[in-house]
Amino acid sequence: MISHTDIAYLARLSRLAMSDADLAVFMPQLQQILAYIEQLRALDTTGIEPTAHVLPLRNVTRADDVGASLPQAAALQSAPQVGDGFFCVPAVIE
Amino acid sequence: MAQYEAVIGLEVHVQLNTATKLFCRCRNHFGDPPNTNVCPVCLGLPGALPVVNQAAVAHAVKTGLLLNCTIAAFSKFDRKHYFYPDLPKAYQISQYDLPVCRAGWLEILLNEQPRRIGITRVHMEEDAGKLMHDEGGGGSVVDLNRTGTPLLEIVSEPELHSPDAAYAYLTTLKQLISYLGVSDCNMEEGSLRCDANVSVRPVGVTTLGTKVEIKNMNSFKGVHKALSYEIERQTKAVSAGQAIVQETRLFDTVQEKTVSMRSKEEAHDYRYFPDPDLAPMTFSAAQVEAVRATLPELPRARKERFAAQFALSDYDATLLTSERAMAEYFEATVQAGASGKAAANWIANNLLTALNAAHLTLAQCRITPAQLADMIALVESNAISSTNAKNDVFPVMFATGASPQAIVDEKGLRQVSDTTQIDAWVRAALEQNPAVMAALTSGKAKAAGTLVGAVMRLSQGKANPALVNARIAELTRAYLPPPPEPA
Amino acid sequence: METVADFLAALRRGTLSARAAVDLALQRIAAADPALQAFLAVRADEARAQAARIDEQRAQGQDVGPLAGLPFGVKDVICERDHECTCCSKILKGYRPPYNATVIERLRAAGAIPIGRLNMDEFAMGSSTEHSAFQQTRNPWDTTCIPGGSSGGSAAAVAARMVPMTLGSDTGGSIRQPAALCGVTGLKPTYGRVSRYGLVAYASSLDQIGPLALSAEDVALVLPHLAGHDPQDTTSAALPVPDYCAGLSGDIRGLRVGVPKEYFVAGLDPEVRHAVQAAIARLSALGARVEEVSLPHTEYAIATYYVVATAEASSNLARYDGIHYGARAADTRNLLEVYTHTRRQFFGDEVIRRIMLGTYVLSAGYYDAYYLKALQVRTLIKRDFDAAFENVDVLVTPTSPTPAFKLGARTADPLQMYLADIFTVSVNLAGIPGLSIPCGFSEKGLPIGLQLLAKPFDEATLLKVGHAYQCATDYHTRRPANCTDLFDEETKE
Numbered sequence A: 001m002i003s004h005t006d007i008a009y010l011a012r013l014s015r016l017a018m019s020d021a022d023l024a025v026f027m028p029q030l031q032q033i034l035a036y037i038e039q040l041r042a043l044d045t046t047g048i049e050p051t052a053h054v055l056p057l058r059n060v061t062r063a064d065d066v067g068a069s070l071p072q073a074a075a076l077q078s079a080p081q082v083g084d085g086f087f088c089v090p091a092v093i094e
Numbered sequence B: 001m002a003q004y005e006a007v008i009g010l011e012v013h014v015q016l017n018t019a020t021k022l023f024c025r026c027r028n029h030f031g032d033p034p035n036t037n038v039c040p041v042c043l044g045l046p047g048a049l050p051v052v053n054q055a056a057v058a059h060a061v062k063t064g065l066l067l068n069c070t071i072a073a074f075s076k077f078d079r080k081h082y083f084y085p086d087l088p089k090a091y092q093i094s095q096y097d098l099p100v101c102r103a104g105w106l107e108i109l110l111n112e113q114p115r116r117i118g119i120t121r122v123h124m125e126e127d128a129g130k131l132m133h134d135e136g137g138g139g140s141v142v143d144l145n146r147t148g149t150p151l152l153e154i155v156s157e158p159e160l161h162s163p164d165a166a167y168a169y170l171t172t173l174k175q176l177i178s179y180l181g182v183s184d185c186n187m188e189e190g191s192l193r194c195d196a197n198v199s200v201r202p203v204g205v206t207t208l209g210t211k212v213e214i215k216n217m218n219s220f221k222g223v224h225k226a227l228s229y230e231i232e233r234q235t236k237a238v239s240a241g242q243a244i245v246q247e248t249r250l251f252d253t254v255q256e257k258t259v260s261m262r263s264k265e266e267a268h269d270y271r272y273f274p275d276p277d278l279a280p281m282t283f284s285a286a287q288v289e290a291v292r293a294t295l296p297e298l299p300r301a302r303k304e305r306f307a308a309q310f311a312l313s314d315y316d317a318t319l320l321t322s323e324r325a326m327a328e329y330f331e332a333t334v335q336a337g338a339s340g341k342a343a344a345n346w347i348a349n350n351l352l353t354a355l356n357a358a359h360l361t362l363a364q365c366r367i368t369p370a371q372l373a374d375m376i377a378l379v380e381s382n383a384i385s386s387t388n389a390k391n392d393v394f395p396v397m398f399a400t401g402a403s404p405q406a407i408v409d410e411k412g413l414r415q416v417s418d419t420t421q422i423d424a425w426v427r428a429a430l431e432q433n434p435a436v437m438a439a440l441t442s443g444k445a446k447a448a449g450t451l452v453g454a455v456m457r458l459s460q461g462k463a464n465p466a467l468v469n470a471r472i473a474e475l476t477r478a479y480l481p482p483p484p485e486p487a
Numbered sequence C: 001m002e003t004v005a006d007f008l009a010a011l012r013r014g015t016l017s018a019r020a021a022v023d024l025a026l027q028r029i030a031a032a033d034p035a036l037q038a039f040l041a042v043r044a045d046e047a048r049a050q051a052a053r054i055d056e057q058r059a060q061g062q063d064v065g066p067l068a069g070l071p072f073g074v075k076d077v078i079c080e081r082d083h084e085c086t087c088c089s090k091i092l093k094g095y096r097p098p099y100n101a102t103v104i105e106r107l108r109a110a111g112a113i114p115i116g117r118l119n120m121d122e123f124a125m126g127s128s129t130e131h132s133a134f135q136q137t138r139n140p141w142d143t144t145c146i147p148g149g150s151s152g153g154s155a156a157a158v159a160a161r162m163v164p165m166t167l168g169s170d171t172g173g174s175i176r177q178p179a180a181l182c183g184v185t186g187l188k189p190t191y192g193r194v195s196r197y198g199l200v201a202y203a204s205s206l207d208q209i210g211p212l213a214l215s216a217e218d219v220a221l222v223l224p225h226l227a228g229h230d231p232q233d234t235t236s237a238a239l240p241v242p243d244y245c246a247g248l249s250g251d252i253r254g255l256r257v258g259v260p261k262e263y264f265v266a267g268l269d270p271e272v273r274h275a276v277q278a279a280i281a282r283l284s285a286l287g288a289r290v291e292e293v294s295l296p297h298t299e300y301a302i303a304t305y306y307v308v309a310t311a312e313a314s315s316n317l318a319r320y321d322g323i324h325y326g327a328r329a330a331d332t333r334n335l336l337e338v339y340t341h342t343r344r345q346f347f348g349d350e351v352i353r354r355i356m357l358g359t360y361v362l363s364a365g366y367y368d369a370y371y372l373k374a375l376q377v378r379t380l381i382k383r384d385f386d387a388a389f390e391n392v393d394v395l396v397t398p399t400s401p402t403p404a405f406k407l408g409a410r411t412a413d414p415l416q417m418y419l420a421d422i423f424t425v426s427v428n429l430a431g432i433p434g435l436s437i438p439c440g441f442s443e444k445g446l447p448i449g450l451q452l453l454a455k456p457f458d459e460a461t462l463l464k465v466g467h468a469y470q471c472a473t474d475y476h477t478r479r480p481a482n483c484t485d486l487f488d489e490e491t492k493e
């Protein structure tokens, strides 16, 4: 069963600022959904191939030909903060 | 005190030199204004979908074969998740459990001895963009031109035990991959990047010690220095009974030491899963063999062939096969009629010197192999002297790309091998040098040698030197005293 | 003048200009939408200008395309160049894609005119359109009820006759369920039939774009202009697209119809059961051979779906982080806060639930137990369909276990909301095509939908059966009560 620690970890991993109050709301909901999903465990799937893609497509590639790129203004048109042709972000300290 | 040995594994990222990016048709090119080689796909815009570049796959398979890997019958792309401003989708398309190539080896020379270093895997992935830090502290900026550049990640087994071995591994790897022509492997420009995993253990122990990852090494020498520092640091710590902390350390290129990143970042949980936007890849044995047939002859085989076929010294054969372009230039020169020995001498002694002095690569060289062969033929047929070739013809060919014949004709350098003319010059030289004549008559035969320079001056360098020597010997014999009668 | 067939016939005859077609749609939107809230944005000027160009070109004798002048609405999850595309999420407020989705390119090339953006559940996650961050679309048959979801705006707009055709997207039933609940015809094509390029991804291995319209015939008219291979979508199939209209004979004698017994179990609303059984009897009366079949892994479909879909969603939605486009939280102190505050502030709760669930099933230690397991069960579900289609041409089921429910009735219970998808999610897991058509009404006058399923790439059979049924019934021609007056006025003109 998913714990408070687990859910706080998930929030960190998925970059969601969750207060303890938030977690208190989401935790029982996730617990309920996961309990429902648990029914899959009852099914024996030994030796069953997983299906990640439904179509049997293989080796779909393209030629190494240059196509059009976007103008810089179009590339940046919806960015929250830009400057000198770059996307701007708060200082990344390493 | 116990002896310690280092255990090093290298992860090398190589940028492939395809025309376009791995999953979109933007140019794979550097140095353009920021965010101009971008499209909905490499910007990670909602709704855009990746399509695999066929050439990048072909490069990966070739590289795998070069490194003696098994090419996967079935391979797929996976998503690797982490948040960073240079990664616009917040996942990198990479390969997790089914890389294109597995289980190969690379032979390196260590203390003249060949050694095989295991290659764990070679996988394909896309590069991230560039994040630049504002020195003023205002913030950071992102350029996504590099985003989506095709990379190969080549992971070695932890089978390197010294900085020298790591250095040899990297130089050999670089030489081979450059030979394939799939990357220019320039570490300074970032087209080859290397991370190292290092641990130490007492000699004789077979388990691995706690490993430290080192990043930010931007030259092969830097790798050597970083490893030397780190091995010493770990050895001291372990000898003093301290535990090694598993961590990532950065190489400080100024202080030449590794420093802990001390990052608070949590353990990585990349949540790999198969990319649903990309169909898996399959490689049949027949396809793999077809690719193998296109592999170029590799440096070592080529060197051995050159040495045998053209009777070259080990030094010359090694030099001429160190780069694929040079080996091909050499062979083309021979193909155009030059002898192997002469072609090797001219390329090793004159061409490379000139290229280095002019900071040019062989690709930028204006002398074609055929022209070089023509010039060698002029020397060997005595049409020009080798001195003229070296001092008057070759530099003009190098500078202008003109044919040697044209230069010889224009400068009137054609060598004189006419005995009558040479005899006239020899006599004139004798008359101008009474001291030599006196020496000769007093029995000093060696004095004749000093006439060579005078004859060459009189001929403006065009006299055939071999013939000059022969004629001087012949014509000065008359002045020498008769040999003593046998007793 | 409400169906695609009506519009195209009049446009081709010249009795309706493209300009008049657009004006008609704009008038109907102006009249009906204030109460229904299906449209997020209507682009009157641009649509009129495109219509005027088409009329001009037609007057000059130029080829204006097979759908020239047909107005249509676009679910807010499909990209149109330079037009705001939010997926009804605050996190994409103000986002203008610099490119068109392939379906938009194709429909425009055929002469169809996009007229506005349609409401939906945020990022297509929901079954009621109550998860839109911007507005609440209402069911045209009863405005106190939900229109279904996530393509609720697309279904309501067609049901209220605002536009003859809309585009929706279907990941677990998001076209078929709102089509059923609003009494219209909606097709989820085979996975790979229609390009996903430009469809903002929810769950990439399940998502498909499809049309909603008033009849199977209308769907058949439009589908060829959506379908077909797209080199920009690796998962689109390089198969020929048939002439769907040519198959609409009305004759289904000898057709083998399967009725999966697992779809008629407890929890199925009695009125829905009755309507669907009547529809099956009708198909039988039309000459189809009906037999019971079994899809034994049906009970695992919802659990499988919510693992696969949320895993992919957690990945697809990671990119909304306030850096390259869309909203960014204010007052953040560092990069980490830009990420965490932006995502917490601008994602709705349902999206957050699914991201957390998807992150969980992919995280270290849980991948095999949840994600890999779900992919294996997906194989079993797909095999069930493969086996069934060895013996039958189509399967017939209810689309939704209940008619439309009241606004707010299920929002407090996410799992209960998920169970509304019980008859639709298997279809996406198996990648097969599904068509929902109206097959009756509840006592309260709410529409009931019939779901038809076929083997991969056999949309033609679905449309053929749907058309035959619609030739014999009039459920698809009935209008919601509050629409009637307005359109009677028009028809008098």
Ligand SMILES: [Mg+2]
Residues within 6 Å of the ligand: B013, B125, B153
């Ligand atoms: Mg890597």
Ligand SMILES: [Zn+2]
Residues within 6 Å of the ligand: B021, B024, B025, B026, B037, B038, B039, B040, B041, B042, B043, B148
């Ligand atoms: Zn691109």
